[in-house]
Amino acid sequence: MSYIEISHATASFNVRAQKFVAFEDVSLKIEKGEFVCILGASGCGKSTLLNAIAGFVPVTEGSVVIDGVEVKRPSTRRVMIFQNYGLLPWRTVVGNVELGLEQNPKLSKKERRDVAEKYVELVGLSSFRKSYPRQLSGGMQQRTSIARALAVKPDVVFMDEPFGALDAITRMKLQDDVLKISQEEKTTIVFVTHDIGEAVYLADRIVILSSSPGRVKCVINVPEGRDFRNRASDSFASIQNKTLELFNLAPTRDPIEYYI
Numbered sequence: 001m002s003y004i005e006i007s008h009a010t011a012s013f014n015v016r017a018q019k020f021v022a023f024e025d026v027s028l029k030i031e032k033g034e035f036v037c038i039l040g041a042s043g044c045g046k047s048t049l050l051n052a053i054a055g056f057v058p059v060t061e062g063s064v065v066i067d068g069v070e071v072k073r074p075s076t077r078r079v080m081i082f083q084n085y086g087l088l089p090w091r092t093v094v095g096n097v098e099l100g101l102e103q104n105p106k107l108s109k110k111e112r113r114d115v116a117e118k119y120v121e122l123v124g125l126s127s128f129r130k131s132y133p134r135q136l137s138g139g140m141q142q143r144t145s146i147a148r149a150l151a152v153k154p155d156v157v158f159m160d161e162p163f164g165a166l167d168a169i170t171r172m173k174l175q176d177d178v179l180k181i182s183q184e185e186k187t188t189i190v191f192v193t194h195d196i197g198e199a200v201y202l203a204d205r206i207v208i209l210s211s212s213p214g215r216v217k218c219v220i221n222v223p224e225g226r227d228f229r230n231r232a233s234d235s236f237a238s239i240q241n242k243t244l245e246l247f248n249l250a251p252t253r254d255p256i257e258y259y260i
Ligand SMILES: Nc1ncnc2c1ncn2[C@@H]1O[C@H](COP(=O)(O)OP(=O)(O)OP(=O)(O)O)[C@@H](O)[C@H]1O
Pocket: 013, 014, 015, 020, 021, 022, 040, 041, 042, 043, 044, 045, 046, 047, 048, 049, 194
């Protein structure tokens, strides 16, 4: 678990001698064990912000601090899960999950295998443990990459539209899995999506970014408790509608903090 503090962070790029601002003046605190969704339209700077928090992209102004240390580069204590799974085709499910554990010299081969098997079971893939990625559905491949990420017991998991390539039913199943695992493992999760329903279902807090450049328009505190997480419930529909309303709101000078 980690505590993340983003202060007045801006990331800009030079594109053909022109300065292009991907996101601007973002300030945000993410508590230990919190599940935060970053929601915004395509191209608004979500991935760039996530990559900046993870240390893959430098901020040009302001800072990103995790557990008191300024982020300058990626850390093995933090993992990123992408939309396209990133599995090694020549390794089995268990072999892929073992990958991150191989960087830990304290683990014997047997211990590594045991940890990998445990996480393969956690994501419900025990009967496919010896399968290769090409033999799996997209949802199973993404489950494998989630198991691989969690097996190293990371302090933070970054997810960039991880279910974007999946059909709606598989996506719902994986949302449930990630929610369950996040509650069990108490990992800090920063999750990028452009799907309002997904953000409402998963997040403790939703950060809505405006476009060009990406700025925090609004932070929505989603109530605790299970009831609204029933996708068919009235409370879920009402939170989703309210989020859509805030999503469509014209940006104000300062971000709005909203309690639903
Ligand atoms: N390395 C880079 N150099 C120049 N411009 C970049 C770079 N990385 C991102 N950008 C620009 O920053 C803007 C935001 O991109 P980003 O990928 O963060 O958006 P996004 O919100 O994740 O979009 P999507 O929902 O489509 O994934 C885009 O206009 C993109 O072209």
